[in-house]
Amino acid sequence: MAEAHQAVAFQFTITPEGIDLQLSYQALNQIYLSGLRSWKKRVSRMRNSVIKGVYPASPSSWLFVVIATLVTMYMHSDPSMGLIAKIQQHLLNVSLSAQGQTVVSALVFSTLLWLSLILALRFCLKLLLSYHQWMFERHGQISNTTKVWVTLVRLFSSRKPLLYSYQTSLPHLPVPAIKDTLSRYLESVRPLLSDVEFKQMTELASQFESTLGNRLQRYLKLKALWATNYVSDWWEEYVYLRSRSPIMVNSNYYGMDFLYVTPTPLQAARAGNTITALLLYRRKVNREELKPVGRVPGTVIPLCAAQCERMFNTTRTPGAETDVLQHWQDSEFVAVYHNGRYFRLWVYCAGRLLSPREIEYQIQRILDDSSPPQPGEEKLGALTAGDRIPWSQMRKQYFTSGVNKRSLDVIEKAAFFVTLDDEEQGMRGEDPVKNLDCYAKSLLHGKCYDRWFDKSFSIVIYKNGKNGLNAEHSWADAPTVAHLWEYTLATDAFQLGYTEDGHCKGQVDRSLPHPQRLVWDIPSEAQVQRSLAVAQALADDVDCHVFPFRDFGKGRIKKLRISPDAFIQISLQLAYYRDRGGFCLTYEASMTRLFREGRTETVRSCSNESCDFVKAITGRHCPPLHCMRLFQLASEKHQNLYRLAMTGAGIDRHLFCLYVVSKYLGVESSFLKQVLSEPWRLSTSQTPVQQMELFDLKNHPDFISLGGGFGPVADDGYGVSYIIVGEDMINFHVSSKYSCSETDSHRFGAQIIKAIQDIMTLLSVDSKTSSSSKSTAQPETKKLL
Template sequence: MNAISEISEMAEAHQAVAFQFTITPEGIDLQLSHEALRQVYISGLRSWKKKFIRMKNSFITGVYPASPSSWLFVVIAILATMYTRSDPSMGLIAKIQEHLPVSQSLSVQCQTVVSAVLFSTLLWLSLIFTMRLCLKQLLSYHRWMFEQHGKMSNTTKVWVALVRIFSGRQPLLYSYQGSLPNLPVPAIKDTLKRYLESVRPLMSASEFERMTKLATQFESTLGNRLQWYLKLKALWATNYVSDWWEEYIYLRGRSPIMVNSNYYGMDFLYVTPTPIQAARAGNTLHAFLLYRRKLNREELKPSRVPGTVIPLCAAQCERMFNTTRIPGEETDTVQHWQDSDYVAVYHRGRYFRLWLYKGGKMLSPREIELQIQKILDDPSPPSPGEEKLGALTAGDRVPWARTRKQFFSSGVNKRSLDCIEKAAFFVTLDDDEHGMMGDDPAASLDRYAKSLLHGKCYDRWFDKSFSVVVYKNGKNGLNAEHSWADAPVVAHLWEYVLATDSFQLGYNEEGHCKGDVDPNLPQPQRLTWDIPPECREQVSQSLAVAQALADDVDFHVFSFRDFGKGRIKKCRISPDAFIQLALQLAYYRERGMFCLTYEASMTRLFREGRTETVRSCTNESCAFVKALEGGEDTELCRRLLRLAAEKHQYLYRMAMTGSGIDRHLFCLYVVSKYLGVESPFLKEVLSEPWRLSTSQTPVQQVELFDLVNHPEYISCGGGFGPVADDGYGVSYIIVGENMINFHISCKYSCTQTDSHKFGAQIRQALLDLLALISPDQRDPARGSKTQAKKDL
């Protein structure tokens, strides 16, 4: 095997050189390879083009909200004013002229023009700085979010007009970054007050009294000292939370990232565009490359708060491609490379490098399909230890870090590992078939979710920013690593890929990709390994850890089609608040108690913002659930339902605008650790388990999908593993007007949780809430079912 590896390496090195030479009696015989030199030239040209585009975009973004052409307008305006014998600079142009270097070649008139141009440039830069400062101040205004829906105050109307004026025209993806406000540090008194209010329904009177004393003691002693350091960081850093959040919540975690951290996204629910695995891979990979090209050129439109002109931070997009999480003994790191023109592919225990460009040109979908088919047809077996190597990324982090350092720091193993880690992304060609199919489509969806979440525990590379999975029957999906970005960023990418694959690229009548084929494409390159027995033993140990974790995951995915957001909004209630209240009702019915509930919210209104927690279990939601379950009067229950929904909306808005609870307390805790001081209050707060962890996956690019004419092209959304051993993870996506998809996870090892039973409770809770609040008083639940059938 070693001899074969050496021969393979020598052949690879031989092909890499652009010239060969032989020493003869007549001298040195130099043989240039014109094709190799041509490829070197094209590769360099492509690299310089990308550098030029990046430089151009950096300049355009740097002068935003002004445009580069506005400089010329200012220069011409100043010169024209000067020719009318007036001085718009109030003597500054003359001052600049006095300090210009003396030159015999420049006439007095030329010196005046140069001085005017310099003054115009300084004036232009000052205007840019002023406009950016104004826009930053405007984007710091958040009262609009708390106004009643459909009733905009005059102040907000003026504010919207000013934002439009100062936002400029045709912004690039990162144009708003310099104008986004910094995340504010809430007052410690306010955070403690909101925290105590959030835990009141979960504690007895004596427990709450004890916690109140701890909070008061913390505020009067250690709290203000920690807050001072936090404010100092907020003045110095772009975002006082995000770097610590990435490091301590994600990168310093030593347990497996599979299931515990990584999450997944599913294909269309009812449609598989082609049953041919290689063809689906061809279109999917090409769509990813199209998105990456738009990303590199900053041609993607900046994300905004839905229905508004308010931009969201795009910083997380920067590490989407060519990124890998590198294991370390104490902490992992996120490594990002500027570019990569290939992907790493896994099939039947073998790893391949698949080039996606030739001569600086992106391969067509048909060409990628043929290259994928070559991998599928390759009969070669895995080398010893290769098949289950990916299990190292699925197990505990410390053994993987040590194994990587010991066995993958030199030689053929380092070259092959580098190939995977530096790839644009990772691709798995799975031999299984998945999707909604067979005699039991509900169970098949559950298996599909588990496959995307953890697979066989060795056939995904969980460290990559994301891994694309293409199944034998043409179904696909993706598994994403969490440290570099949050789900909405990956969801935006996935929406584009699904829409581009089906509606733009398409397939021919036989189900194959469209496009021309270059017959001289290089073969996909098989990666070679030399895995010693000691390394194989560690692979087996990591696989055992990962397999035990995967086998314990109980997953249930279902589509709720009795009604959707259209029916809920007719009742004048927020769909998200409605679903969160249904989750509270379902949990109470199953467990007979309430629990600390996590709902993910975003803070991307601020620069480098990520997430914040909405504590969905409130005094108001508990009062409503108790009243409903206690058989109280219908009108009282309706009133309590609306109060609970309004409170949830208020908390969600507070979280979005930087006035959440948990990120502030988390950062105070980090500061206390740096200072080496103990806080009983913070220690207890951060040890509280989230037994109900929830997240909504919003559809961000509605314009890409036509659910009226093509209702079958519905995304099923994505999901994640349970956060607590005795809790649930619930992800949901509101699709169109008439459907809500749920992804529920828990652990088999906990006898108190069952994903299918909880799913049934959620379904019934949704029906009961609509029956309570629906304007149709005859039989709301039945009416909703009838309407849903008509709509579908």
């Protein structure tokens, strides 16, 4: 095999004349270039460590402090107030002249002064970033305190930061007062409980606060003093890694391609550009060239970028009790699945990244390979789709040595996973609505064996050139993956581009070794079939519905001075009420990345105010103006709940951590047990868009993202994801389970559309009424004057 010959750097044989040494200079040159790339990366990491280690100062500022100290001493002044002399006393045994000792002492003092100034600057920046009152101020009514604060933050962060420059300056997530959390919790469940039930819950909460609650709170505050983030490690472990049920559908989520555009119909070409764009993003992450990811729109406030660290070269490995996230520093290959076979595709050659055209060439080689799968190979990926314990047992039994371990290592250590799907997907054909639903299901679970659900993310390239991604949830949340995917799509379409005949650009080295087939020895396929049966039953039960709403978007909503997110969330409450005849506990994901290692918090969107509005608009005799007033109250309440969640004053993460502490202490709390057993029948999330602004949607209106979605959280509930695209469009992803007779994704989608239209009609009528009232009032005002 060609790759086997290229892998041998030298050969030797023993002859009667001695040792005959044969060198392969080509192979040695490739080894040299590959090693050179590795050392360049190490030097780059060391350089970045120094730069971000002294941020918000710069390494060159040390020289300024040294020169300033020496100049001051030259002018016969002592800036150290005697410290330099004391340092010089400890240098008496050093064989230096008196002048040399003075200079060395000045250098030591300058360095200590410089480090002290850095710590002081970092402390000041941390204090500034701990100020969150700006989020609670009304639009256009900024206080003087906030104006001064913005100026100071800009001053302290004027230097161009690296990706992780702000990490040590971000504040720690605060532990809310237990009294405040319980009060907010009781307020959130009030519209869901009868008077008797609410009284019982109030008594449980009061009893918990006066007895066990304060004890658990003390332990939690102790952890908050010690840990970087008092929530994130427990959240990752107990919510994700300790779950023993399938991660497919239940945990993993998906992202879609452009809605209207497919840059090329060639599968290999789309794979070439997509893989290249992802690797370019990885290069930016490694070099820390990205801005601190996802700055809050319209502000200079950075967000925690810790989730980027495990984006590539990461996999989730199964265990008997808990899974483990494994991350490798680097990987020069990707794992590819096609037609039941697994391949290793090297994406670097002699230390350089292959061109998009070369990657396309290699992908085409895989597509043209007609060799059949080995026994047990085709459906091996089903192990990652089924229950975790059987997968851990199978792994321990068959994948700890030999060819199976080597092949599994290739998949797990790969930069990411690529599936070359033999289907066509997208909004196409005579039934585009149904085809979008099929597209969503394909990305969410596929055939249950043609994805590797344990990888940090898997890329799917379809036969007609469409693509998509499936992401594992434990290592990061959707905004981080959305940032990656937005860069990938934009780079693919607008920077890398394609030739007129749809191929990737660039030159091809046709001497590249063939992609390497992975070898397997699977003695028994029984467990693979059992995992596949579990996964298939789960996949068949998922009812997905994806639809774009084109009547209006955030442009029209914002003209009414209403938060688009609040507008949609209240619409979802109205849609659910009409669909199920009542209200339910509603989960909206909010980020806490204003804090170090922050992840998410829950916004309980079903509030007293939103329920009052829904009851009023569905009633027969409520005046429009009164409905409008109730909507305004509900909108303001939702925005306040979202701000509280973002600033560390949420409910659910605090209660979750109190519950974990109780388990460690071995004590039971009927209050916490009841709280954490309540089902989220409506789970919602907004997908961020235009985080990087790599292209203008106004000039390229066809390049609209479909966003992504996830499976339902409750068996009798809905999962709703939405993405607000541009000014005039909102895309929705709705999921539920066929096995529940009370839910129907298409029916709920229709209710969402009707709710959005009804609320907009109400607000528009009120807006017109207000305008006409002002115009008719004008003459009356003149008469009074």
